[in-house]
Amino acid sequence: MRVSKQNHVENIGLVDQTSPLAPPSQIMSIGYYHHPAMEVPAFERIPPRMERVEVVTGGRCWVVIEGRETEVSAGAILWHHEGDQTISRSDPEAPYRCLNAMFQAPRNRGRRRVPRLTWWRDVEAIESFITETVRAYVDDRFERHALLAYTYGRLLFQARLWEQTSGRSQLPEKLRQALEMIEQRPASLRDIAREVGWSVAHLHEVCREVLQATPHELALRHYMKIARERLAGSDRPLKQIATECGFSSASAFCHAFKHRLGLTPLEYRKLNQRQ
8 A cells, every 4th residue: 555745744643642552641650669578569459540560670570460470570561551460479589670650541541552561671771761760750850741751652662672573483483584584685585495495385375374475575574674774864875775675776676665655765765854
């Protein structure tokens, strides 16, 4: 489906606060919690129109998710909505530590934005994030709306990154190898299939069954993403970007880009780099 310039601009706007997936409307509290050793957590149930996010930075603890107790450790992001139970058990000898952020959810919030448990693998980055958000929260002069947007947005961003990488890790090993070859360098389907021990027909069959796309479509998606990164984030010439993305010429690249996005590469660059 082709996308007009107008639609592209509208699609990057803010989420309507009446949407079932609207972000929180207010930040209620932010703190860094250290659970005492040898004590049982006094877990809570999240009240109506509230959302709590706990980001574990150390120790070991457990939380009840869909009726089952799940162990979590450093890097876990726990998204608690109305009625959910916060961390319910801590390792007595390795008590957990976490960022504890409470938000006011919008009215008519429907389904979850992200899974109940996601991960942020860079614990050092989490510590830095906690330091700056707590510092900003206790500073009464710091704009609350900016703090809300940054805090919730950064956590949501990390959750989305985890969703992408975790989805890839659950794929069959040979399919994962084929995708890595597709993304590492332009290569023929015959070479890719031979490398993973499949026929070209079987490669097509598995891609359609598991990923609902042909190998060509998967390669095109990847290289269009790379092209958009290059166009928006650099001043590389179109010819160089075309070569890096496996196109035979700049004209072939421009034709494919416009057919897919409804904008020429130069139009896309101007739209995203405009002053």
